[in-house]
Each structure stands twice: as C-alpha cells, then as structure tokens.
Amino acid sequence: MKTxxxxxxxNRFGSIANIVKSGEPVVVTQYGTPTMMILPYSLADxxxxxxxxxxxVQFMDAMPPTSKEAPNLTIEQxxxxxxxxxP
Numbered sequence: 001m002k003t004x005x006x007x008x009x010x011n012r013f014g015s016i017a018n019i020v021k022s023g024e025p026v027v028v029t030q031y032g033t034p035t036m037m038i039l040p041y042s043l044a045d046x047x048x049x050x051x052x053x054x055x056x057v058q059f060m061d062a063m064p065p066t067s068k069e070a071p072n073l074t075i076e077q078x079x080x081x082x083x084x085x086x087p
Contacts, residue, residue: 002026004016025043
C-alpha cells in the first residue's frame with residue numbers, strides 16, 4: 001500500500017489512478033496525517049456493503065423487542081395501515 005501526500009496525488013492523479021486500478025490501495029495524507037484512502041472499485045464496493053450491513057445489524061439490535069401480544073399482520077394489512085396513516 002502506497003502512502004502519498006494530497007499534493008502528490010493532485011499532481012500525479014493519472015499515474016495514481018493506474019496504481020489503484022491495478023489493485024493497490026493508496027493512503028492520502030494531509031500535513032503528514034492520513035486522511036483518506038483511494039481503493040479499487042471492487043474492494044470499496046464490498047467494504048461499503050459490509051459497513052452498511054454492520055450498521056443495519058446495530059440498528060436492528062437497538063430496536064425494542066416485540067411484544068408477545070402484538071398481532072401477526074399480513075403484508076396486505078400492513079400496507080392498509082400505512083395507507084390509512086398517510087396524509
């Protein structure tokens with residue numbers, strides 16, 4: 001993995017893009033501090049999918065548990081309730 005300054009990435013974007021397209025991530029620094037990473041599309045796409053899946057699991061885990069007394073509604077009944085509540 002290469003680490004380059006933001007100025008170098010700006011000045012050599014074409015060659016940096018070729019490095020990334022070949023499969024190697026590039027870390028970009030500003031004033032010596034890593035601030036971002038340029039990833040090949042396939043790697044970034046999978047990383048984003050994994051991130052969103054983890055966020056969904058966190059959201060679902062934070063939801064209150066359902067009551068045993070809650071009715072089991074069909075999809076048609078749920079749709080009817082949604083349409084009823086819409087202005």
